[in-house]
Amino acid sequence: MTLTDLQLDRYARHIVLREVGGEGQKRLLSAHMAVIGAGGIGSPVIQYLAAAGVGRLTIIDDDVVSLSNLHRQTLFATADVGAPKAERAAAVATGLNPDVDARAVRQRIMPANAAALLDGADIVIDGSDNFATRLAVADACVALRIPLVSASIGQFQGQIGTFRGWEPDQPCYRCFVGDAFDSDDCDSCSELGVLGAIPGIMGSWAAMEAIRHIVDFGPDAAGKLHIFNGITPAMRTVRITKDPACKTCGKPS
Structure with a gap:
């Protein structure tokens, strides 16, 4: 090229x-990157990856824009209320940069379709808002051997980690959260609230981690969880260990 x-x-x-x-x-x-969720985290992810010149973006989200999204989901304007998020996000991405082939997928990603939707991606960035989706994405990434950048937010806090669980010495996302038996009933922004700038911080960070993987700069970030506290503000980093009993990436008994 x-x-x-x-x-x-x-x-x-x-x-x-x-x-x-x-x-x-x-x-x-x-590069081909898949973004799960075009919401608060997905907005800066999509904007910065498009601006950076990522050749192909697959944007997966089955939701529509609501008025309560707008204080944190910077891809959208008031006129977008009621519009499909994935389609509007793809339009914004291609408007930002004609080099980008942004494709909208209006589907909810689940265990039954995750592998088919993610196959061929060089990296996956997950900004979804529930454990059921996160675990489906994480398990598919291990099976397909695709690196996963997982970012989450709540109230004034954010977390981000990069996972390559198929490698012998690296944990997967399930090693971090376990089986998450409440995967369909986790706390949401609508219940707990979130400061609008927090997903902006974590989404921008997630975009940087995805770019880091493709370009290959700096030390390897895989297996580390970065935890940001916006009240203090402060950040700490912890190392996640591989769970030998993990049903996704552990050794079979």
Whole structure:
């Protein structure tokens, strides 16, 4: 791939970074990323990945825009209320950057369809709002050997981690949360609330982690959980260990 003059101009601030350069930008333009959820976390993920020149974005979300979304879901405007999130998000992405092939998938991702929807992606970014979806995505990523960036938020806090559970020394997302028996009944933003800027922080971070994987800069972030507290504000990082009894990535008994 040869970068055009327009691309050299558009991505100039990436290209001058020693850690990215022209080769890193070419990798982004050739990459396929799948984004689960076009909500509070998905909004900055989609915006920054599109702006960065990710060649293909698959945006998976079966929901429609509601008025209560707008204080944190920056992809959407008041006129979008009632519109399908995935389709509006894809339109915004292609409007931001004509290099991006953004495809909307108006389906709820579940164990039965997760592998088919994610197959072929270079990395998956999950910003969904329930454990049932997160575990379906995480299990499919292990089976397909696709790295997973998982970000979550609530009230004034956020968490983010990168998972490659098929590797012998790396945990998967299920190693972190367990079997989550309340997977269909977890607390939501509508019940607990969320400061609108928190998903912006975590979504931007998730975009950076996805770009890190494709370009390959800095130390490996897999297996680490970063926890951000917006009240303090402060951040801490913990190492997640692989669970040998994990039914997704553990050794069979």
